Amino acid sequence: MIHGMRQELAQLGIEETKTPEAVKEAVETTDGTLMVIVNSVCGCAAGGVRPGIAMALQNSEAKPDKAITVFAGADIDATETARDYFTGYGPSSPAIGFLRNGELVKLFERRDLEGRHPMTIAQELIDAFNAYCKKTEAANN
Numbered sequence: 794m795i796h797g798m799r800q801e802l803a804q805l806g807i808e809e810t811k812t813p814e815a816v817k818e819a820v821e822t823t824d825g826t827l828m829v830i831v832n833s834v835c836g837c838a839a840g841g842v843r844p845g846i847a848m849a850l851q852n853s854e855a856k857p858d859k860a861i862t863v864f865a866g867a868d869i870d871a872t873e874t875a876r877d878y879f880t881g882y883g884p885s886s887p888a889i890g891f892l893r894n895g896e897l898v899k900l901f902e903r904r905d906l907e908g909r910h911p912m913t914i915a916q917e918l919i920d921a922f923n924a925y926c927k928k929t930e931a932a933n934n
Contacts (some may be wrong), residue, residue: 795834795867801843802832805850807860813874817862820878820895825858826926827893829875833886834862837907842887845906852915855922857891878882889918891925898925 803809807830810816821828832838835914850856865886872886874932879890879898883903892898899921904913 795864795929798834798839798843799834799862799863799864801829802846802862805847805860807846809868810861810863810871810875813870815825815916816861816871816874819859819861823859823892824904825893825912826904828857828860829851829878829892830860830862831872831875831886831888831890832862834866835887837903837909838887841858841911842906843887844911845909845918846889848915849922853922854922854928855919855926856928857922857926888898891921894926 796833865872876884879900889901
């Protein structure tokens, strides 16, 4: 049932991390900013979050150095590990966190995403990209 929901992010080049070890490796080996997406089957993920992420990645010169995703309710241990990095926040799905050197610098919780239009989410993500990420090589040429 969730295969298509996973594919929406995978086709954008976002790495699926299905184990705690994969999440930890991504956090520990990413030089720069890591975007961590907690994907979900809920309507707000389908109607706003995944489309908003796609728009943001397609329309921003600044991008995270790496992006990973876990699927709440399916990648249970990986999701718990990802959420461990969201210090100071309770569990939320969907959620989008930005980590730099393993430290949380920005988190969008469900309450920040639910009921929002994909274009609004995209703009908020682009603002976060500009604040926490570097411009891509193509944008620098």
